[in-house]
Amino acid sequence: MASDFRREITGYSNPTVKYLRGLRDKKNRRREGKFLVEGLRLLTDARETGRLPEMLVMATGRDPHPLLDELERAVIDGGGEVIETSADILSKITGKDNPQAVAGMFAEFDTSLDSLDRTAGSIWMVAQALRDPGNLGTMLRTCDAVGAGGLILVDDCADPFSVEAVRASMGAVFTQQIAQAGWGDFLVWLRAGPGQLVAASLRDAVPYRGAPYEAPCFLLVGNESRGLPEGYEDACDLRVTMPMRGRADSLNAAVAAAVLAYEVLDALES
Amino acid sequence: MASDFRREITGYSNPTVKYLRGLRDKKNRRREGKFLVEGLRLLTDARETGRLPEMLVMATGRDPHPLLDELERAVIDGGGEVIETSADILSKITGKDNPQAVAGMFAEFDTSLDSLDRTAGSIWMVAQALRDPGNLGTMLRTCDAVGAGGLILVDDCADPFSVEAVRASMGAVFTQQIAQAGWGDFLVWLRAGPGQLVAASLRDAVPYRGAPYEAPCFLLVGNESRGLPEGYEDACDLRVTMPMRGRADSLNAAVAAAVLAYEVLDALES
Numbered sequence: 001m002a003s004d005f006r007r008e009i010t011g012y013s014n015p016t017v018k019y020l021r022g023l024r025d026k027k028n029r030r031r032e033g034k035f036l037v038e039g040l041r042l043l044t045d046a047r048e049t050g051r052l053p054e055m056l057v058m059a060t061g062r063d064p065h066p067l068l069d070e071l072e073r074a075v076i077d078g079g080g081e082v083i084e085t086s087a088d089i090l091s092k093i094t095g096k097d098n099p100q101a102v103a104g105m106f107a108e109f110d111t112s113l114d115s116l117d118r119t120a121g122s123i124w125m126v127a128q129a130l131r132d133p134g135n136l137g138t139m140l141r142t143c144d145a146v147g148a149g150g151l152i153l154v155d156d157c158a159d160p161f162s163v164e165a166v167r168a169s170m171g172a173v174f175t176q177q178i179a180q181a182g183w184g185d186f187l188v189w190l191r192a193g194p195g196q197l198v199a200a201s202l203r204d205a206v207p208y209r210g211a212p213y214e215a216p217c218f219l220l221v222g223n224e225s226r227g228l229p230e231g232y233e234d235a236c237d238l239r240v241t242m243p244m245r246g247r248a249d250s251l252n253a254a255v256a257a258a259v260l261a262y263e264v265l266d267a268l269e270s
Numbered sequence: 271m272a273s274d275f276r277r278e279i280t281g282y283s284n285p286t287v288k289y290l291r292g293l294r295d296k297k298n299r300r301r302e303g304k305f306l307v308e309g310l311r312l313l314t315d316a317r318e319t320g321r322l323p324e325m326l327v328m329a330t331g332r333d334p335h336p337l338l339d340e341l342e343r344a345v346i347d348g349g350g351e352v353i354e355t356s357a358d359i360l361s362k363i364t365g366k367d368n369p370q371a372v373a374g375m376f377a378e379f380d381t382s383l384d385s386l387d388r389t390a391g392s393i394w395m396v397a398q399a400l401r402d403p404g405n406l407g408t409m410l411r412t413c414d415a416v417g418a419g420g421l422i423l424v425d426d427c428a429d430p431f432s433v434e435a436v437r438a439s440m441g442a443v444f445t446q447q448i449a450q451a452g453w454g455d456f457l458v459w460l461r462a463g464p465g466q467l468v469a470a471s472l473r474d475a476v477p478y479r480g481a482p483y484e485a486p487c488f489l490l491v492g493n494e495s496r497g498l499p500e501g502y503e504d505a506c507d508l509r510v511t512m513p514m515r516g517r518a519d520s521l522n523a524a525v526a527a528a529v530l531a532y533e534v535l536d537a538l539e540s
Contacts, residue, residue, distance in 0.1 A: 141522055143520050245535075251412060255528040
């Protein structure tokens with residue numbers, strides 16, 4: 001590797017270190033339009049889907065790996081920057097005690113509704129005011145598994161570009177379409193084309209097994225504590241209910257979305 | 271409330287505060303056989319299932335609540351202790367910045383295989399080396415939802431009595447049976463009675479929809495990164511596979527368990 005393209009950073013107070021650390025905060029990610037991805041596996045997933053980091057940060061003393069060499073070459077060929085630093089400084093950047101040996105900084109994607117191609121999948125997930133980035137990442141992972149089009153984040157949701165969400169998505173943040181919008185704008189967009197809006201609900205609902213699902217099917221899941229606002233449920237084309245045999249009246253949001261999505265997948269394919 | 275039964279604690283270095291804080295560590299929980307539960311909702315769930323904390327810790331300046339008054343009375347009537355302290359100290363104990371106004375210390379339950387009543391449900395979950403306490407709690411929550419018997423933790427799993435697991439379980443830690451065992455002991459216990467062992471697997475597997483499930487059905491889910499050891503899959507009576515339409519070859523462990531559990535619930539009831 002030609003050393004011209006590499007930079008070594010040894011100080012904690014280096015401005016690049018501070019900048020990268022800052023990307024752990026949503027506010028800074030929003031302002032800069034950048035986010036961090038940790039680990040060779042996720043970075044390789046990204047590369048395979050055509051996404052390269054603008055900056056690659058590698059820890060000195062890391063184990064060599066052919067995929068890491070390929071990644072480094074691709075970043076340099078793509079005009080990106082490669083930085084070597086200590087494992088300690090990398091740990092400061094990612095905020096993890098046992099950091100991966102490599103991290104990358106990516107430009108955030110366009111998450112406007114206009115960027116979506118609704119023909120990309122016959123299942124979509126729609127999360128409303130979902131607060132847990134882990135749930136959000138898990139939903140993206142399930143979206144990938146059922147061959148969905150993507151995930152639409154309605155109202156004030158967790159940030160899909162947070163380290164936790166990216167990690168839980170297992171790379172699906174790079175393969176699934178993602179949009180963020182207010183409820184009103186989402187409805188206008190939805191009704192401008194084909195699409196059935198389905199909510200898991202306890203009132204005026206039919207059993208989720210065997211319900212009349214239609215593609216493209218948009219599965220709406222509400223906030224972890226409060227569920228969906230009543231008006232949002234009313235706007236749905238179909239309300240379905242899932243068996244609750246115990247004391248609780250709800251499932252984890254990512255779990256509910258997955259059970260529904262697999263039912264819809266079976267219904268649409270059979 | 272007679273003030274005789276109450277104790278006020280004002281110092282961070284008070285031994286009771288230190289003892290309770292220590293219960294955030296698995297090592298201390300194991301040694302003491304106690305665990306912490308935060309929040310009125312979970313504590314009320316516990317009371318409704320017949321479990322009372324041995325010690326109730328309430329923050330001064332909390333909003334009054336009839337359920338909290340009832341809980342306090344029940345703890346005192348049951349011979350337990352009630353402690354009042356500042357919101358700051360309670361925050362130190364639970365390790366949360368915005369703590370709930372109340373927490374309780376419970377005695378851990380018997381988690382030996384011998385304590386299980388396998389007739390209690392026709393679905394059971396079995397987690398192998400599951401490392402994420404959130405996943406574990408979410409699986410307990412799903413167990414409750416499908417009316418399962420409980421969750422069996424095989425090999426080195428996360429602690430079901432950790433604050434994260436208890437929180438994610440949404441109270442199901444109190445309603446579901448829980449056992450912890452090595453793989454060998456689990457198999458001996460399982461084969462000593464009726465029970466079909468089912469794994470989600472990629473090899474030599476039948477589609478999970480319409481597979482010949484039998485009650486009591488034990489759903490085996492493996493470690494988040496490594497999945498199930500091959501020998502463990504071999505020991506199963508049935509291996510089922512779920513559609514994977516995307517790039518990934520697996521689902522989040524708690525999601526996989528839930529999709530399977532809802533399929534089994536439908537199969538056994540129809």
